[in-house]
Amino acid sequence: TLPRNLEFLVKSLTVKERAVELTPDDDLDKTVHLNGLGISVRMRFARFGDLNDLNEATTNFCSAVQLMHDSNPNLPAALNNYGATLNDRFERLGNIEDLEIAIKLLRRTIAITAENHPDLPSGHSNLGSALITHFERIGKLEDLEEAITLSEEALRVVPFDSIARPNIVRILATGFLSRSNVGTEPKDTSRAISLLEDSLTRFQTSMNSIDQLQ
Numbered sequence: 001t002l003p004r005n006l007e008f009l010v011k012s013l014t015v016k017e018r019a020v021e022l023t024p025d026d027d028l029d030k031t032v033h034l035n036g037l038g039i040s041v042r043m044r045f046a047r048f049g050d051l052n053d054l055n056e057a058t059t060n061f062c063s064a065v066q067l068m069h070d071s072n073p074n075l076p077a078a079l080n081n082y083g084a085t086l087n088d089r090f091e092r093l094g095n096i097e098d099l100e101i102a103i104k105l106l107r108r109t110i111a112i113t114a115e116n117h118p119d120l121p122s123g124h125s126n127l128g129s130a131l132i133t134h135f136e137r138i139g140k141l142e143d144l145e146e147a148i149t150l151s152e153e154a155l156r157v158v159p160f161d162s163i164a165r166p167n168i169v170r171i172l173a174t175g176f177l178s179r180s181n182v183g184t185e186p187k188d189t190s191r192a193i194s195l196l197e198d199s200l201t202r203f204q205t206s207m208n209s210i211d212q213l214q
Contacts, residue, residue, distance in 0.1 A: 016033060016036050017037060019036075031064045031068050035077065038061040038064065041056050054092060058089060061081045076119060080106065090102065103131065106123060106126050107127065109123040121164060125154045128172070132178060141184070
């Protein structure tokens with residue numbers, strides 16, 4: 001018997017696969033179904049690590065983007081998902097082309113996302129993550145500096161109770177530690193530690209609040 005969360009994921013995938021299959025390409029809902037299916041398949045990859053799932057998620061996001069007009073309000077989210085998934089695949093397979101395309105897609109995501117949009121911090125952090133990876137591969141310091149700037153901006157605007165905040169903290173701390181290894185900013189190690197300690201404190205406070213409600 002599958003755990004309840006996995007059982008839900010399996011059922012969700014079946015429904016979304018059927019929706020994609022039955023919806024014609026000229027139907028506006030097709031891109032919504034493709035993006036939703038990509039998200040679920042990427043979740044399955046995160047759970048089981050099957051490379052076929054990662055490739056399938058990439059294909060779904062790519063198809064969604066290709067069917068969208070520039071005026072489609074869902075385009076930024078699809079681009080963000082597509083770019084982040086290509087970054088995942090680079091980390092798994094090491095194909096530099098995946099990383100280069102991911103960075104281009106994520107730059108486009110930020111360019112077309114409104115400044116006050118709640119998904120903008122996600123675009124900033126995903127691009128920051130890809131740029132840190134690019135720095136680690138190529139050694140271009142400008143990538144690292146941009147990644148830190150993007151992550152700091154994302155952290156500045158994301159709500160303290162957002163589920164995205166811990167990941168943004170992780171990316172920014174990684175950027176600080178990478179820069180400390182280069183030796184350009186001596187205080188970066190302490191900045192990274194302070195960030196992680198603060199994030200842990202907030203998490204513990206949140207857990208205590210939940211325990212008090214029970």
